[in-house]
Every structure is written in C-alpha cells, then in structure tokens.
Amino acid sequence: MRLDVVTIFPEYLAALDVSLVGKAAKSGLLDINLHDLREWTHDRHRTVDDTPYGGGAGMVMKPEPWGEALDAIAPPDGPTQPRLIVPTPAGRPFTQELAYELAAEPWLAFACGRYEGIDARVASYAGERMRVDEVSIGDYVLNGGEVAVLVMVEAIARLLPGVIGNPESLSEESHSGDGLLEYPVYTKPPTWRGHDVPDVLLSGNHGLIAEWRHEESVRRTAERRPDLLAAWGDVVAGKDDASS
Numbered sequence: 001m002r003l004d005v006v007t008i009f010p011e012y013l014a015a016l017d018v019s020l021v022g023k024a025a026k027s028g029l030l031d032i033n034l035h036d037l038r039e040w041t042h043d044r045h046r047t048v049d050d051t052p053y054g055g056g057a058g059m060v061m062k063p064e065p066w067g068e069a070l071d072a073i074a075p076p077d078g079p080t081q082p083r084l085i086v087p088t089p090a091g092r093p094f095t096q097e098l099a100y101e102l103a104a105e106p107w108l109a110f111a112c113g114r115y116e117g118i119d120a121r122v123a124s125y126a127g128e129r130m131r132v133d134e135v136s137i138g139d140y141v142l143n144g145g146e147v148a149v150l151v152m153v154e155a156i157a158r159l160l161p162g163v164i165g166n167p168e169s170l171s172e173e174s175h176s177g178d179g180l181l182e183y184p185v186y187t188k189p190p191t192w193r194g195h196d197v198p199d200v201l202l203s204g205n206h207g208l209i210a211e212w213r214h215e216e217s218v219r220r221t222a223e224r225r226p227d228l229l230a231a232w233g234d235v236v237a238g239k240d241d242a243s244s
C-alpha cells in the first residue's frame, strides 16, 4: 500500500517511522510519503491560510497550495488515483469496518487540515478524479488532522497481511465484527498484590474458558457500550438483514 500524507507539520508524522507501522514501511508493506504543504507555496512567507469568506473567527487553508500538492502527488493524467481521506470533526465516523475497507485500497492520500479547515473546493476538485472521504475519528475537536491521520494509519496498517505477527488476534478484538467489546486479559503471576486471575482461566477447560470470555464480553459491552449491545442483539436475533 502506498500512503501519502500532506501536512504543514511533517515532523508530527514522524511517529509513523516507529514500531509496527515503521516495521511495515521498512519491510515494504507500506510506502509512506510525507509532504510539507508549504512546498507548494510561492510567496516569501510560504502562506497557506487566509481569512474566511462570510466572516467568522480563525483562518481557512487556501485552495491553491492544496491543488498544486494533489496534482504533484497524484497527477491528473496519471494511470491511477488515490483515495483521499480528509480528517474533520464534520466527517463520517472512522470505524473498524472503514479501517478494513481502507486497508484494501492500493493507495491512500491523507490531507491534514489546520486552522478552521481546508477550503471546501479542494475536496470538490479532488472529487473530480478520486474518491474523497471526509472522516472523523471521534466527537471531539483537535487542532489539526495530523493526530487523526496517526490514528487511522495505525488502525489500517495493522490489518495489512504480514504487519502483525498473529493475525488470529485481530478476530477477538473489540469492534472485530462480533459487535462485542473484548474480554479482560491476564498473564502471570496467578496472584498479584491480592488480586487473583479468575480460576476458570487456570482450569485448562477450553469450553468453560470460551463461555466465560463471551459472558465477560457481553457484561462489559452492556456496562460500557449499551449501544453496541442493542445492535449485537439484533444481529443475534437475525434482524440485521435488509428485510427488517
């Protein structure tokens, strides 16, 4: 997978060179390209923002540098185009399902906004030749898109074949598709500062262990994410098909 990230703070994305994503990049599973948006400015101050039409506080990112950046990274006459992801609080929710969908893309480009956001015409212009998704990583407001890109790239990269050691661990995670939160995990020692590992996990009885883990997943989901439990109930009751 090729990844291009455009930002005015490329150093913010240095974390992509670390750990799992960094390993994927070094092994060739990921081709990560960081771009400084100011490379496509032409004035002495390397200006990327201006005042908003219609008034209001703050500044808006100018379309011209973004247009030139997109054209340089993904030439309009090129054989293929990336899928462009634009982090924004006003976007569609980033979910594990969307992470899987994006992990199947051969080429992703991320546009990191700052200030009050990017001139809306940039997404419209890009949409003339590539798929554009405006995506939110949660209902809270950051100062820019870089942190959101770090979150999304990690969630996507770990789904790529060969990136994590044991792909089986993907199937039992929270939000892994059964609609329940994952169960609590334990390791040695069996007792620690007066806290014991649940006996069932030391029993060696895999049937009982699986049953306990499922019950714990349901308990946790009911306690912390009742919204997921309602959806999970519908799936179990077979109400999730289109006919319902």
Ligand SMILES: Nc1cc(-c2ccc3cc[nH]c3c2)n[nH]1
Pocket (backbone or CB within 6 Å): 087, 088, 089, 112, 113, 114, 115, 116, 117, 135, 136, 137, 138, 139, 140, 141, 142, 143, 144, 145, 148
């Ligand atoms: N989910 C979420 C995204 C953002 C975000 C994304 C881009 C920009 C640009 C300026 N402020 C931004 C905030 N906040 N919260």
